[in-house]
Amino acid sequence: MVSVEFLGPIGKSPLQLQVQSLRELSALLAQDPELSAWLQSCAVAVNDVLVSSLDTPLRSGDRVALLPPVCGG
Amino acid sequence: MVSVEFLGPIGKSPLQLQVQSLRELSALLAQDPELSAWLQSCAVAVNDVLVSSLDTPLRSGDRVALLPPVCGG
């Protein structure tokens, strides 16, 4: 199981999903109408490290986070 | 009479001189061996305004100041 967390303003409870890669996760999340608008503008972290490839493998216990546009300060 | 003040590290007492322009003053000061080394590196103010022309006229009562290289902070 991989946990997926939605940070900041997305306001959606975490999910537990059975996926092997970010590519798989992407396809799954795109089906959620509540999320599809966010996916275009979110960065993605795996175990708190930002990642840049859809081929990033996921293992059971991994934590994925979606980070919407930021504005600190 | 024009007063000429030597600021900061020059360490020379003010002079009272009878000169009509900065050009005249320049010629006069160049004769002072104590000063000639400073003239190349000093900025010049007349009545506390920095000036850039040797043709700046001087009137009686004007105050000229020589400002050597600076280093605030």
Added chain:
Amino acid sequence: MLELHQGPLEVSAILSRWYESQKSFNYGAYIPFVGTVREEGGIEALSFDIYEPILQRWFEAWQARAAQQGAIVMMAHSIGDVPVHGSSYISAVFSPQRKVALSLIASFVEDFKAQAPIWKYDVIGGQRVYARARSTPIVGSGLLGGGA
């Protein structure tokens, strides 16, 4: 040092504490940046969410980058509500050299605005509204958006 505080920052206390903590270490320049909540658009306050684990990594990367120039960086940020005219953000650079310090504070603050995992909300009539139009997608955003 990265500090997170509930509510507005005590600006004078923080500036003074940071200064005192470093004054014997021969840094020639100390440049803090203090961000204050502006009264505009009828807001009562700004409010902030922070994701601390990634903020901490971002900050550690900046500490390493500053250290390569002999400098150090510090940062404090608010969590939750900060009323108008309160301060929500302070960062600072200490450096032996003036030019390093001036350049570093600018790039540190700009990268903070673009990358730090912090979300801002306008508080209007007691409601918290995501400041979407003023927010910046983190570099690499949209990775999951091209999915089949």
Added chain:
Amino acid sequence: MLELHQGPLEVSAILSRWYESQKSFNYGAYIPFVGTVREEGGIEALSFDIYEPILQRWFEAWQARAAQQGAIVMMAHSIGDVPVHGSSYISAVFSPQRKVALSLIASFVEDFKAQAPIWKYDVIGGQRVYARARSTPIVGSGLLGGGA
């Protein structure tokens, strides 16, 4: 505000006083620059002479320049001796906008170093030695040096 003080600056008090004086005026960014005397070359202190009338004019020109961008500048400097690890110089910018503030503090501090009529001396063994090698001729210097 331009402040000249005998001896080292009370950094925390000045940063706090300036901050408090402006905190209700809706400036989004406050950036002070604090200059500290570094221990190097065996000095005990730095010492400063200031020619105040021209410094005041220089500062007023910067106030006007800052005002055109909706910002304000402040400055404090020491006269006389400032021991190692003491502060001799603080400047600051308040601005509605972050980018204006970051750009203004850099150009204000750099122009200060190049133009402000202040002379620095190393104090070594109780002697005051003009820091000639670290000093910069004011723009237009040498006017009287080409004389016949």
